[in-house]
Amino acid sequence: MSEKEKKDLPTEETPVEATEAAPEAPQTEETYTLTREQMEKMEQLAQMLAESSDKYLRLAAEYDNYRKRTVKEKEGLYSAAKADTVKPFLDVYDNLIRGAAQYSEGDPNRTGLEMICKQFVEVLAKLGVTEIDALGKPFDPQLHNAVMHVEDEEIEESTVVEVFQKGFIMGDKVLRFAMVKVAN
DSSP states (O other): OOHHHHHHSOOSSSOHHHHHOOOOOOOOOOOOOOOHHHHHHHHHHHHHHHHHHHHHHHHHHHHHHHHHHHHHHHHHHHHHHHHHHHHHHHHHHHHHHHHHHTSOTTOHHHHHHHHHHHHHHHHHHHTTEEEOOOTTSBOOTTTEEEEEEEOOTTSOTTBEEEEEEOOEEETTEEEEOEEEEEEO
């Protein structure tokens, strides 16, 4: 090893950090001088950026509202189409009930028609269609259609005493109002 190399090596007396790192000069922040025109141009650009950002946010919100509205409309169309399809079958159900009533109890024809009616109700239930429970309930003009009134002191006022035609509901939508007789 040469004398120069020996000099450059740290000794026990000199700390290693002192020889490895040179003291850094303090960093100063650079400053710039802007003209009024440059400052105005930067303010215009900042305003344009803010306007563009606002337009983007409004467009994104508008698109999100559009997407939600179309999803809701599709669901509404589906349920309306389903309701329009089910309504004519309710008349078929009524005819099956009337047909079963024509036979006496225990007749195989009546039993067969009752089984068909039961199956029909199960299919309707799978589609979300339920029968409106009316007999003995308070009259509700949003669910019932009163076609007759009867004076009866033993029955509470505005109570359904007889159901002429069953009503059906699908979700919140009434497919057919229950045709009923109401006590006054």
